[in-house]
Amino acid sequence: MKYMSKLVILIVYITKPDIRYGIGGVRKFLTLFSSFAISRSIKIQYCTMFSKPLNFGFLNPACNFIFAIRLLIVLLRFHKDSGVRYVLYVHDAFYSGFVAILASKIKKMPVILHYHNSPSLCFLSASSNTFLARIGYVIIHLVEKYVLKHSHAIIVTNYTLKKLICRLGVVEKRITVLPMPVPLRNLQVGFDRFSVCCKLNIPSNSFIIGYVGRLSSEKNLDILIKAFSMLMEETGDSNMRCILVGDGLERRRLEDLVAKLKLNDFVVFMGFRLDIPLILNVLDVFVLPSKTEGSPLALIEAMAAGKCIVASNIPAIREIVENGKDALLFNPSSPEQLKKVLLTLRNNPLLRRMLIENARRKAEQYDVNVILPKIISICMGVDTYS
Template sequence: MKILYVANIHRHFNAFHVPYIKWLRENGHEVHVAANGEEVVEGVNRQFDINIQRSPYRFENINAYKQLKEIIEREKYDIVHCHTPMGGILGRLASKNSRKKETKVIYTCHGFHFCKGGPIKNWILYYPVEKFMAKYTDIIITINNEDYQVVNKFNIKKKYYIPGIGLDISKFKDNDQEYDFRNKRAEIGVKGNETLIISVGDLTKRKNHQIVIQALANLRELKFKYVICGKGVEEANLKSLAKKMNIEDKVVFLGHRTDIKEILRVSDIFVFPSLWEGLGIAGIEAMAAGIPVIASDRHGIKDYAIHDKTALLCDPRNSKDFYESINTILTDKYLRNRLVMNASELINKFDISNAMGQMIKIYEEEI
């Protein structure tokens, strides 16, 4: 079989799909990828660089559609597997408008841009598009239960739910590796007697870091550091807010990090305030690392963050919720330990072995 993967950027494939591509290759299938970006994708037969833009309003996407259609018609793929919003739209349109009508089109939704409790404008803008695009899709795969319930309302023949796209949980649970607890904290600007509160995610409005800064302003007398790993357009606004709240000396912006696992191991609390997430791998990583999680009660996060069982859930628009949850974690050792223990057991369903096993079953059935 000849298979094309389509996404917005090539980095997406290396981040999430290398194990699946490897399995396909080992089982005699030819795998091509098409996306934007200069990153070389590991293990594929062929890579196409297509100027797909994340914004649907960019003129370049018209040319990207034409390029994809030409490639699909020329290469005569048996399966086109689409990922990410614009990769999903352009890949599906190009596939169904190509001359080879028997090409099977799969779309893995990594999280709809609309969700329960989310902005109304997102429902108005994105829900009709996803519903319309279902007719250009043979199979839809979702990675959280809420999106799967939405897909049930679409006119689609086959739909599947897979618990995430796979995380090697053992890498975060492995505590055998030696590391210097004190030096690691000092490296990121945390003193020995300070509580280390951490968030991981791009500095964007969707990630909602400002709500945590507002919450922590009520705990300014506490000896803590709030460390944010990520970069993005909201950095200046977040720094300004921290200064306004008189806690600029307690908020540390670490930018992009490649040592998240090590930082999580020396942290005391993980806070995940996103407005919506397809799943939110960062929250699962924190649970695997063995630290208590405080998270938004939104979208895919709720698949593993169960209030008062594996995490404390908050309204992402309410800083008081986060303040009270942080204070509770700090003062209730029994609750903290219970959350960590329960989470450690529940997240096993999101391990790469489980997600990949289910994806392989889908491939075997469809191939």
């Protein structure tokens, strides 16, 4: 495919994808996308609210609003060169999305919204049922709806999100469904399990269950820890381990839960890591217990790396894996059900092998060289201003 050299993609997001601060699914994607676009002679420029992730506690909404205004000023002052086509590529349907829509109307640049999840539904699932929370939900929902309706093209990560925004009145022809891409070549590498386990200080004969991603409330990691505790109690197997790779606001609370269940010697918090392929190599089972997801990059990476998959039985995950064929799914509110699934896999290596082979084959459709050219094509072809 031939690409335009006179195309500049302005990525509008909350922060830059900087490995010093940890990389979640969207930031991993932006790193991959930027490298791919630059290799095709397309200029990438970041316009972000923060230079690094910040947490202001209960002042988050007010501080985010102030930083969003600053981002709007940056976009309005942006100088456009003649003969060059500019596209605003947005990855947040609230703060930075709203700012991008306002700027696009003044600067005459089309907006492509990459809709990874619904900010209003994420807020609703993480908040308490109070009057202020309901007011917050209404505000976020109205802004989200405005951003969706005024974006010139929308990329969604699954068909569930497509149905959701169609119900909000978005014209279907502006929506493209594309899953999150993974670099298959980087994940399908072999490691010696014994040496990796020694490096991680984990017994090589352990049955190892693992998770990779943010330690945040929507990831529902309480369920995994409780299920692991029940599994250990039922089997009496002191060689089992549960490793949690990643960091986030929930870490302290999860560490307290592990201590309460007396699992300190069996649950390992590994923090942020750059050697994810190496970590995935030692896992017998990868678990994604999320309550809500868009197109979970960690799940697709685990599939590509040849891991046995256990995941929540929610719509976004069912679009990627089929229960009993390439994964085993469970009710994300039931630690008992998750425990039974893990016990089944522990006792049935042939079932694990079948799930692994099917998942690895399916992962091929998510390769960066399949997905990213389609996104570039959308950036090149989106309706623009005269």
